[in-house]
Amino acid sequence: MANVQYYDVILKPVITEKSMNLMGEKKYTFLVHPEANKTMIKEAVEKMFEGTKVKKVNTLNIGGKKKRRGMVVGKTAKTKKAIVQLTEDSKDIEIFAGL
Template sequence: MAKKPQAAAIDNRHYDVIVAPHITEKSTLVSEQNAVVFKVAKTASKPQIKAAIEALFNVTVTGVNTIVTKGKTKRWKGEAYKRSDVKKAIIRLKDGDSIDITSGI
């Protein structure tokens, strides 16, 4: 007998994986293709990101693409400093599903 799929339970580590929504012009253009962009933990893997999104937002994820943006070296008052590296995840959702990132979890 096949097991019934269970709804993913929300775990505290899901909140550690998803850091924040990434709101830019490009991310709003991607939302027209039923995708959402999030900043995620640097150590998060694609299966962890998929499980966290499905548990927190109650949607079905069809694909996860990740990007690591290296921090730029900047100068302020003559002193050099480096911005932090950021890992972003582009989450593709099943047709009909959507995530409203303007509302809280």
């Protein structure tokens, strides 16, 4: 991967009902760069959010869906999600605090 910084790895948090339920177990869901690996995601979370320690990272690739506009058939973009589990003594991530 060509010169990707830690702030380029995490694109945005995923806010769904399932991801909100996982927050009780100190698991946070993010959309990440498609070429990012687990060690890069771990380093990015620990650098972006002070006081957090990552225990485990699970990733999943999501393929694009087929969409139609009249007679033209196309696909949406591929994405990659990461579910980051923090250690028990780690500080919570503050962007999710008011949700």
